[in-house]
Amino acid sequence: MNTKYGIISDVHRDPRIVAPAIEVLKSQGAEKLILNGDIGNSQEFVAFVVNSAGKSGLETYVQPGSHEKLEDFEPVMEFFKDKYSNLINTVENQKISCNGHELVFLPGSDFRCGGQYALSNQGLPSKICRDDKNLVRIINMNDLTKLVSNPDKTIVICHVPRKFDNMEYGIDMAEFGEVENDFVMNEEKIESGSIFPIQIASQLYNAGAPITLKKENRGNKDLEKIYNELGIRKAVSGHFHESGHRACDRNGNYVSENEFTDELFWNSGYCDAGQTGILTVSDNKVKYQNINLQDYLK
Numbered sequence: 001m002n003t004k005y006g007i008i009s010d011v012h013r014d015p016r017i018v019a020p021a022i023e024v025l026k027s028q029g030a031e032k033l034i035l036n037g038d039i040g041n042s043q044e045f046v047a048f049v050v051n052s053a054g055k056s057g058l059e060t061y062v063q064p065g066s067h068e069k070l071e072d073f074e075p076v077m078e079f080f081k082d083k084y085s086n087l088i089n090t091v092e093n094q095k096i097s098c099n100g101h102e103l104v105f106l107p108g109s110d111f112r113c114g115g116q117y118a119l120s121n122q123g124l125p126s127k128i129c130r131d132d133k134n135l136v137r138i139i140n141m142n143d144l145t146k147l148v149s150n151p152d153k154t155i156v157i158c159h160v161p162r163k164f165d166n167m168e169y170g171i172d173m174a175e176f177g178e179v180e181n182d183f184v185m186n187e188e189k190i191e192s193g194s195i196f197p198i199q200i201a202s203q204l205y206n207a208g209a210p211i212t213l214k215k216e217n218r219g220n221k222d223l224e225k226i227y228n229e230l231g232i233r234k235a236v237s238g239h240f241h242e243s244g245h246r247a248c249d250r251n252g253n254y255v256s257e258n259e260f261t262d263e264l265f266w267n268s269g270y271c272d273a274g275q276t277g278i279l280t281v282s283d284n285k286v287k288y289q290n291i292n293l294q295d296y297l298k
Contacts, residue, residue, distance in 0.1 A: 037065020037159030054084030166252025172219030177201020
């Protein structure tokens with residue numbers, strides 16, 4: 001039996017895109033929905049997105065990524081789970097069994113843009129603790145060893161992809177700017193090593209800031225190691241906007257769209273750019289369908 005998951009991630013600019021995106025996914029056969037991180041950097045934004053998913057009637061798995069704060073995400077999920085029985089918080093439910101396969105969720109991100117869900121391999125247990133300024137929920141990626149019981153039938157859903165080495169097809173290719181030396185911008189000190197999105201970095205670079213523009217594979221090396229050790233061959237991510245709608249195998253080689261395979265690493269797309277998609281699961285095989293909302297929303 002096939003199961004079709006509509007997947008939405010990286011909604012940064014306008015939450016109003018989510019409701020029509022869900023309708024397009026439903027029209028293409030999506031039976032369930034996954035919100036895979038970066039769904040809002042304020043309580044109002046997160047609430048708008050989660051409410052849209054709740055109203056859809058689709059069973060929806062919701063997890064934070066790089067931007068969500070504890071005080072935004074958790075109260076919203078607590079409020080709406082009482083209103084909509086179809087909403088599932090993956091921070092609390094990291095493993096879901098369905099029709100012979102298993103979804104395993106790794107919430108959070110290794111690189112946080114103000115978010116408070118820290119995907120980590122630093123030996124800290126999964127729990128809420130305090131960093132220098134704020135509360136942070138640690139998610140230890142090594143928890144996968146307890147969550148994965150049948151790797152052939154497991155799909156890992158994580159906002160962050162594992163590391164790849166193929167710039168052409170790897171789902172972790174990113175363009176960005178890295179600060180080489182400390183400088184001051186708008187009376188704020190920008191420290192060496194800081195990272196800026198490519199659009200902002202290019203503007204700063206053209207203005208003379210000490211920034212190096214880069215293009216490279218930026219996936220997580222620890223995730224790569226853990227996936228390989230556990231035999232994970234199927235995973236869905238987002239995070240790197242430049243790699244939206246890319247798909248590859250474990251060696252970074254291109255994987256064709258709409259063809260069942262037993263090995264798939266897929267970036268389901270940057271929703272702000274109109275990218276979303278459907279993952280179809282059949283026993284231990286999967287296929288992906290990239291969807292550009294512009295083709296459906298006239």
